[in-house]
Amino acid sequence: MTKEELALETVGRLKQVYPDAGCTLDYNQAWKLLVSVRLAAQCTDARVNVVVQGLYAKYPDVQSLAAAPVEEIEAIVRPCGLGRSKARDISGCMKMLQEEYGGKVPDDFNALLKLPGVGRKSANLIMGDVFGKPAIVTDTHCIRLVNRIGLVDNMKDPKKVEMALWKLIPPEEGSGFCHRLVYHGRDVCTARTSPHCGECCLNDLCAKNGV
Ligand code: SF4
Numbered sequence: 001m002t003k004e005e006l007a008l009e010t011v012g013r014l015k016q017v018y019p020d021a022g023c024t025l026d027y028n029q030a031w032k033l034l035v036s037v038r039l040a041a042q043c044t045d046a047r048v049n050v051v052v053q054g055l056y057a058k059y060p061d062v063q064s065l066a067a068a069p070v071e072e073i074e075a076i077v078r079p080c081g082l083g084r085s086k087a088r089d090i091s092g093c094m095k096m097l098q099e100e101y102g103g104k105v106p107d108d109f110n111a112l113l114k115l116p117g118v119g120r121k122s123a124n125l126i127m128g129d130v131f132g133k134p135a136i137v138t139d140t141h142c143i144r145l146v147n148r149i150g151l152v153d154n155m156k157d158p159k160k161v162e163m164a165l166w167k168l169i170p171p172e173e174g175s176g177f178c179h180r181l182v183y184h185g186r187d188v189c190t191a192r193t194s195p196h197c198g199e200c201c202l203n204d205l206c207a208k209n210g211v
Helices: 003-017 030-039 045-058 062-067 070-080 083-100 109-113 120-129 140-149 158-166 171-187
Strands: none
Touching (some): 003 171, 030 045, 030 083, 030 120, 045 070, 070 083, 120 158, 120 171, 140 158, 158 171
């Protein structure tokens, strides 16, 4: 089976198992996803979803958050870890949205990359989830699973994995595929225990099965 064939089969099977897989960060406006995705670094999405409630109760829009003292943002987001740098990035990001984009999130990948605290993973997530554009989100689950499955070979660098997957995954499938990898990585192809290959929908085609 070629890597292209393996990719299509993997996309199809995960879609059957996780038909409704979406982003596990709660948000109802694009700028809130930007905030949450920054807070989610080295933190669980569940905790981020709780912490942002306090943040938005005090600062309900881009304008108010852009004007908020960084120390006050830090005091609220501290439970997510890395409070100082996350608060600084969120403040800088909201200021740039306010000053350069009229408070709106730009729907341009390179413009997103220029926002403080936004890297390729976050920019792809925004492009896919907010704007419905092709996206490959290479988080820790994605990188672990595509290596195990055999879609890439011993490749750990997020940008290299992203570039390899762009060549294998149909563009319209990328965003959903990456969300499904997160679900599958949490439930079946786990990081901290041995993967549950016996219960896995990919077990007859995965390169790592049984290893
Ligand atoms: S067969 Fe095992 S290693 Fe491969 S994707 Fe499934 S759980 Fe992960």
